[in-house]
Amino acid sequence: xxxxxxxxxxxxxxxxxxxxxxxxxxxxxxxxxxxxxxxxxxxxxxxxxxxxxxxxxxxxxxxxxxxxxxxxxxxxxxxxxxxxxxxxxxxxxxxxxxxxxxxxxxxxxxxxxxxxxxxxxxxxxxxxxxxxxxxxxxxxxxxxxxxxxxxxxxxxxxxxxxxxxxxxxxxxxxxxxxxxxxxxxxxxxxxxxxxxxxxxxxxxxxxxxxxxxxxxxxxxxxxx
Numbered sequence: 001x002x003x004x005x006x007x008x009x010x011x012x013x014x015x016x017x018x019x020x021x022x023x024x025x026x027x028x029x030x031x032x033x034x035x036x037x038x039x040x041x042x043x044x045x046x047x048x049x050x051x052x053x054x055x056x057x058x059x060x061x062x063x064x065x066x067x068x069x070x071x072x073x074x075x076x077x078x079x080x081x082x083x084x085x086x087x088x089x090x091x092x093x094x095x096x097x098x099x100x101x102x103x104x105x106x107x108x109x110x111x112x113x114x115x116x117x118x119x120x121x122x123x124x125x126x127x128x129x130x131x132x133x134x135x136x137x138x139x140x141x142x143x144x145x146x147x148x149x150x151x152x153x154x155x156x157x158x159x160x161x162x163x164x165x166x167x168x169x170x171x172x173x174x175x176x177x178x179x180x181x182x183x184x185x186x187x188x189x190x191x192x193x194x195x196x197x198x199x200x201x202x203x204x205x206x207x208x209x210x211x212x213x214x215x216x217x218x219x220x221x222x223x224x
Contacts, residue, residue: 004029004049004050004118005028005031005047005048006028006048006049006050007048007052007075008020008032008052009032009036009038009053009057009065010034010053010057011034011054011058020032031046035057035059035060036057036061036062036065036068037059037185039051039065040180040184041185043184044184049122050075050076050078051076051077053065053077053080054079054081055079062081063091066095067096070096071164071167072160072181074129074140076099077098078097079100079101080101080103081101081103082102098120099113101113131163131166131167133166133224136208137149140163143159145159152204152205154201155197157182157197158197158204160182161178161198164182165211165212168222169224171222172215172219172220172221173221175195178219178220179194211223
């Protein structure tokens with residue numbers, strides 16, 4: 001059985017059904033989402049290995065989804081679109097897309113592109129997905145973090161914040177953005193929740209707490 005899970009994000013049910021049938025014949029595990037916001041909510045419970053994303057969708061289009069999901073997932077993205085303009089293809093790739101397929105397409109072409117992207121992506125990665133910046137070491141597969149070689153006892157939300165910061169050094173995040181990216185699109189938490197988690201995360205970072213900088217009136221950024 002294929003070990004890869006693919007998330008199909010398309011507002012057209014017929015297209016989702018068509019793509020799902022192709023993938024299931026090849027033993028892929030398939031998750032379906034009706035638009036970008038729906039997909040982001042599903043990511044709180046699952047971690048797909050590949051996204052197949054329609055470009056033109058309501059609420060959150062494919063390009064906007066790609067910009068957002070790259071902050072919380074390393075999975076590659078294949079765009080599907082009826083728009084074959086060169087600008088759209090280039091824009092999709094610039095936003096982090098790994099391939100761009102114009103509708104209509106042949107099933108064999110889609111499957112070949114999927115296999116190519118998966119092979120290109122995961123053969124380059126170590127079995128353990130890790131990241132090190134300065135004294136901080138993250139093991140994303142184990143949700144484990146160390147600083148100066150000492151393990152940090154982090155909650156899932158604290159680990160998510162640290163991972164997001166480390167992968168986006170120097171970028172300023174507002175409290176609202178942090179709530180949407182870490183707590184999810186339909187969270188019921190307040191901005192005060194972010195401040196509380198930042199406070200505890202700083203305490204756990206100890207002498208390195210200054211890595212998390214407060215940008216007054218805006219939010220937070222991470223500098224090493």
